Amino acid sequence: MTNSVGKGWASGLISTIKDPKNHIISSKDAVVIHDKYPKARHHYLVLPKADIPDIFHLNLSHLPLLEELHLLAQNVIEVKSFQLDDFKIGFHAQPSMQRLHLHVISKDFVSDCLKTKKHWVSFNTELFLQYQEAYARLKTDACIKRLTKEQIQELTASALECNQCEFEAKNMPDLKRHLLEHWAQRQ
Template identity: 75%
Template sequence: MTSCGKDWAVGLIAAIKDSKNHVISSDIAVVIPDKYPKAKHHYLVLPKGDIPDIFHELYLLAQNVIEVKRCHMDDFQIGFHAQPSMQRLHLHVISKDFVSDCLKTKKHWASFNTELFLPYQDAYARLEMEGCIKPLAKERVQELGGSELICNQCEFVAKNMPDLKRHLYDHWMEKQ
C-alpha cells in the first residue's frame, strides 16, 4: 500500500459511481479507463457491487470495449493481477503495445507480463477446477518483480525500462 493509504485502494469504488468515467456499462458492471494506463488502451471492467459470479459478464464487457474502440482482440490481453492492490475485483483490458508514459518501473512491466498477470481464461479454469485462486508466495512475487525485461512481442531483453520503452515504441510505430 502506498502513502495514500486506504483511499487509494478503494478509489475504484468511487470511479464506478461516477457515470462520467464509464466507457460502457451493463446492469451489473462498468468499464472505465485506467487512471494510470500502462498502454495505449487500458481499461478496467468492474462489477457495480459485490456479487458471487460475474466472470462471464466481465469478459463480455472486456470484449465489448475492444469492439467499441475499433480494435482487435489479438492486440489485447484480458486478465487479473495475481496480487491485486485495489479493493474490488477488476478485470484489466490492456493493449499489448505498452506504449505509455505511465509505464515507469519493472514492477509495472512485470504486473502485466509475468505470472503476476492471470489471463481471464486461466482464472476461470482455475475457479472451475479448484474453486479458488491461491495467492502467489511472497518470494515468487519478489522474484517475478525482478525478472528480466523481456519484450512481449519478440525475444529482445532490455537493459532497463527506458531501453524497453524505446523498443516497444519501435514495435508500435511499425504497426502504424
Template identity: 65%
Template sequence: MNWQSGLVKTILEPKNLIISSEIAVVIADKYPKARHHYLVLPKEDIPSIFHLNKTHIPLLEELHLLGRNIIEVRGKEISDFQVGFHAEPSMQRLHLHVISKDFISHSLKTKKHWNSFNTDLFVTHDKLCHMLEKENSVQRLPKTLKDQLLATPLKCNQCEFVAKNMPTLKEHLLDHC
C-alpha cells in the same frame, strides 16, 4: 477514502463510465500502462480475486464480455489485447484489465508495472475461470514466487529482446508500432 479504494469512487461518477450493464461497468484506467487500458468492474462489492469461487464464473464471463465490447467499440482486435487480473492486486474492488499489448504509455514507469502485466503476476480471464472451476478459490502467490516474478528481466512481450532498463524497453517497444 484511501487510494486503494479509488476505483469504487471512480465508478460512482456516471461521467467515468464508458459502458455499463446491470452487472458491471467499464472505465478507462486513470494511469494507463498502454495506449488502450480499460478496467471492467462488477457493481457487486467483491474486494479481489481472493474472494471468488466457482459461483462467480458467470460474473467473470459478463466482465469478459464487456471487455470484448470495449475493444470492439474502439475498433480494435482482441488479439491485440491482454485480458486478465493481477495475481497480487493493489486496488480494492475486483477488476478485469483490458490492455493493449503495445504498452506505449507515460504511466508505464517501473519494472514492477511491466512485470505485473507480462509475467505470471497477470492471470488471464480463462486461467482464472479454470482455477475457480478446479479449486473453487484463488490463493495468494507465495512471497518468494511473487518476488521472483517482480525481479524477472525486462523481456519484450513481442520478441526476444531483453532490455537493461525501462527507458530502453520503452524505446524498443516503439519499434513494434
C-alpha cells in the same frame, strides 16, 4: 492482509465507478472505465457493481459474473474498433487496488504511465493472470489462491523481456525505447 498503500488511493476505483460519466459501457452487473493511469495506449478496467475486494474473494457462485466481465471486456474492444488479438485480458495476481477489476490492455505498452519494472512485470509475467486461467482455476478449485512470497519475488526479479520479440532490455528506458520502435513499425 493489510495493504501498505494509502487507503484513499487503493479504494479509488470505488469512487470512480459511482459516477456514470466515467462509464464507457455498463450492464446490470458491471461497468467499463478508462484506467486513470494507463500502462498502454488503450487500457480499460471492467469492474463488478457488487462489492468484491479482489480475485481471492471469488467462489464458484461468481462464475457467471466473471463471464459478464469478460463479455464487457470483449465489447469495449469491439466498440472501440480494435482487434481482440491486440489485447491482454486478465487480473493482477497481486492486486494493489480494492475492488475486483479485470484489465483490458493493449499489448503495445506505449504509455508515459508505464514507468517502473513493477508496472512491466505486473502485466508481462505470471503476476498477470489471464482471464481464461482465472476462470479455469475458479471452476476447478472453487477459489483463486495467492502466489507465495517466493513466487512473487521471483517474478518481480524477472528480466525485462519484450512481449513482442526476444529483446531483453537492461532497464525501463531501454525497454520503452524498444516498445516505441515496435509501435512505429505498426503505423
